[in-house]
Amino acid sequence: MARKTTRLYYGQHPETGKRLYWTLKVKNATRPVSLDGTVEEAMRGKEGISIGCHLSNVARANKSKFPHPALYISFTKSVALVITKIIRGQPAYCIRYRHPYGQYVDLNDVDPTKAVVKAHPELFNRQFTLYPYKTQTYKSKWNRVENGETPKHKMMRGELARMKKAGLIMPALD
Numbered sequence: 062m063a064r065k066t067t068r069l070y071y072g073q074h075p076e077t078g079k080r081l082y083w084t085l086k087v088k089n090a091t092r093p094v095s096l097d098g099t100v101e102e103a104m105r106g107k108e109g110i111s112i113g114c115h116l117s118n119v120a121r122a123n124k125s126k127f128p129h130p131a132l133y134i135s136f137t138k139s140v141a142l143v144i145t146k147i148i149r150g151q152p153a154y155c156i157r158y159r160h161p162y163g164q165y166v167d168l169n170d171v172d173p174t175k176a177v178v179k180a181h182p183e184l185f186n187r188q189f190t191l192y193p194y195k196t197q198t199y200k201s202k203w204n205r206v207e208n209g210e211t212p213k214h215k216m217m218r219g220e221l222a223r224m225k226k227a228g229l230i231m232p233a234l235d
Contacts, residue, residue: 069111094128098185117133117136132147161192167226171227
């Protein structure tokens with residue numbers, strides 16, 4: 062059974078350095094959404110963040126193509142979370158999509174000068190498709206993991222990993 066909540070990283074506590082997350086109620090998307098990307102959206106992308114990156118800018122520019130409200134869109138290497146409702150100033154509900162554009166997410170973080178965008182605009186002036194999220198069933202030799210649940214030692218994904226790759230924060234010494 063798929064998880065009914067997900068966490069969205071939004072920063073570190075200024076005094077303790079503890080990681081801060083919003084817990085969102087999540088539903089899986091049921092149909093694909095096609096988005097039209099442009100070079101301008103790629104140039105506006107900021108490194109190290111998941112709301113405001115290239116693909117997030119593309120999705121925000123194509124809000125009307127979603128079959129539900131799209132207030133903010135957060136992209137990680139393989140998942141897009143479309144925030145649909147905010148309660149008391151915090152995101153509360155989202156729709157989860159899968160996407161195969163992990164290279165674009167990485168490129169946004171490792172190329173802040175946008176040299177690749179300038180050299181190959183055809184990679185960004187194109188259509189991007191977000192697919193329905195389906196839980197994956199897989200098993201690990203070391204610990205049994207089923208139905209898309211992630212073991213604790215694999216939590217370094219998404220926004221925090223992007224910020225580290227972009228050099229915006231230092232790795233924590235756990």
